[in-house]
Amino acid sequence: MTHRKISSLRKCLPETRITTLPNKIIVATNDVASHIQSLGVMVAAGSRYETNESRGFSYMLAKLAYKSTSNRSVTDYALDMERHVSNLACHMGRETTLYQAHFPATSLSPVLALVSDTMLHPLLTPAEVEESILAANYELQLYDEKTDAFLMEVLQDVAFGGEALGRPNLPKPETVAVEMNEEGEVLSTGPVEGGDEGEITSEKLRAFREKWYRPERIVVAGTGMDHDTLVRLTEQQFGHLGAPPPRDPNAPIWTRPPPSASSSSSSSWIPNLVAPFLSSSSQAQSQQAKTFATLSSPVSEDPFAIGLPRTKYTGGIKIDERAEMENSHVFIGFEGVDANDEDVYALAVIQMLLGDGASFSSGGPGKGLLSRFYTGVMSGSYGIDNVNSLNLPYSDAGLFAVSLTCTPEVLNKYLNRLAYELSSLLDPYNLAYPVRPIELSRAKNRLKAAMLYAREDPRVEGEDLAAQVLTNGKRMGLGEMVGKIDKVTMDDLARVAHRVMGAGDSKAREGKGELTIVARGPVGVEKVVGMVKRAWSAKGLSVGSI
Template sequence: MAPSLVTPPVGFDVAGLRRTTLDNGLTVLSEEIPGVRSVAFGAFVQAGSIHEPRERMGVSHLLEHMVFKGTPTRTARQLSLEVETLGGSLDAYTTREYTSYQARVLDEHLDVATDVIADLVFRPLLRDADLALERNVVIEEIGMVEDTPDDLVFELHNELLWGSHPYGHAILGTRETVGALGTAELRALHERAYHPGRVVVAAAGRVEHDRLVESLVRSGWDREPRRDATPLATCPPTPQAPAYRHEPDRELTQTHVVFGSTTVPHADPRRYALSLVSMLLGGGMSSRLFQKVREEQGLAYAVHTFQSFHVDTGLHGVYVASAPETARRAADSVREELARLASESLPDEELEAGKRQLKGQITLSLESVTNRMYRAAGVELFGEPFRTLDDALALVERINPEDVRDVCAAFFAPEQQTVLSLGPKAVG
């Protein structure tokens, strides 16, 4: 079946990006990058943890593991060997919104990548005999998080911030929910989501678009049947009142603290100003928090900001870890910097320096073919226009003092933060 080109959606900027929709509904995006020898190729299944009911928490992640256990034509070992013996890499991960399967290979090995990932996505065996073993692997992964306080504190903070909404679910699931999952639940999810109408293919690097489509056809992507492509149901989270909770653990030698609040979704233009403010607050060694809490006060080794933007909401926050006797001082220092941002915003010179820093980070990040693949996939996953590097830099340059003042006042005040501490002593 020959692939057919379709008209791009309104707002789709085709400069540097090619897009094809196959007759069975599969969306294919690619960006050719001169001067490299590799290709990043990925399949993004539009099913993640926000689509899971609480009793099946972790099913998307468990299915991601199970597809690697074998297909009708490849054993589990063969799936990884075919890519790795060529010097490439094969990987997968689960997010809130989607599950990704990706390979990085030399351009001459693109056919291997498309064929192996087609096998993983569309033709996994999902055998009962494999489930017991892989369930144990995932439970061990959950155990690693439980034994790593600077991971666990984020899981606990998510629960406190989002309440019972799926954004508060653990992507890995819990020991109880994973233990209760069977192959019936895995097969049901695979049937519902792992088909062309809910899969986005993206590639970047030394890849010519027509050759990519031909490779997909040779690997059978076009022969997978079209099914219901209606997006999986989600519901926007209900805002929760700011809260504080302490999880005591006297065996830890530090108290780990996360501050955070909801922000804006991925499509909101304010995310550029939010990213800039977050970077200047705690995004590196020159940031306010690093200089104050670590360099000037010596209260912490690790202190940094974090953020994420989802389809219908967003999150920003601060993490700091300090000895029990100094944890309250470290937390108070974070609160002081948040209050200063909320009331004073950024001076003009710091804003201009921040623009230069953010533009540099964006430029450097786009020297990675994998990051360019993610950018291409984001056009379909988040419904945003494709932006060239110059477009992205122009958006940063247009951030003005009013934009920054608005986001600082709206999202950074300390009284608006939900706070979770984990360790021997509470921070109040």
């Protein structure tokens, strides 16, 4: 059998075409022959752009997508969606909101009209807002029961000090509170006391949408369609939006020097390719795993530069004691690297090398059954439900974490196991537990396979295209991505492991060192902080100021 290298497939890869409209909206397409097309309209708006008063507004706007508009009633919208679309959705994250459609090739024009209508002309009636608050209230109750998914939100909140990337994706429970009578009838929604502070209303949602849904913050991306056709239709649907005004030179933006030619390529595909543990957790986490890209760093010349303070990693501790729980759930985070840092590739390989493990797995290729966490922590053990690793590079900050779910009796034992696994990467050539060349090769192959497999889905392909173009105005080729992964060496693993996890004041670590510890479990779970400090210190891992 003849095997072709990735580099030999470059001529077969779809061509990316990009056009910027007069009002600064960007249109990008991949020329893929297909009977099914995918369309994504991405806007640089998400929870990081919210304030204490507008917390949860991005979440609510996503829930209110595809409701009534000034051009369609709810019934008309439902009928049009059934007629033209096989899949229609809206996903929000910390930095972007994506309106997405998957449809037959003959339906591009009506589908783009549906998407633009819900983005630009939603009615956001009080009845629809109240209905969405009821749904949000129910979802938050379910979310609290899914401990690992909930702690993922808490982890990022604590790691980034509750600001910028630390702002939660979810609204405050009190802002979506629902008061009912004994018969189950709704009496009121929203804050019960304290006036209208934090209240979610139609007027506030409209103001938030108008502030951030600006043409210079929008990319329209499509796969499987003619570029010129999408440009023409985008001009029809979005061309009336005014061009952005000149930027205020006194605006409080953070800037960085433009990236060099060697580092300007986007790493936007990495975040969830290197978080496969989501597939072994709750459905809510699996839903998050579909997010294929994250907005990378804007620079001072970039019209997408955000008018908000830069994210600062702070670290911290938050423990939630629940007497009724049987297992202890623990997440331990380090300051990672941002999406434009060249070390993001080596850290992604480290995450794949560590991998994950669960007490139940159906096995099969690509399940990570030979990863270090599975073979060194999970396999043959008792009292443990799962162990995972996580790498999340964002536009101006990053987070690397490990998580563990087990019974309280064996928590200290497995924290020491985790410390042993992590410390082995500080010196991959150590004699006791070295990283073998085949392990490094397997980790890189798993990362490349995950990337290539994800791009088989037109929806993921379209989302990645939109994110990279929104980020850098261009798309990074598969060959270049694969090349950067292939260049990762054992020495890179050691250097980046020291930078992210190692103790001491070495220059390579650039002042990193604070830990983020969040946990939920039965009585005694608060002891996890002392357990982590002892286990980490004994193995030369950073413990910060805990």
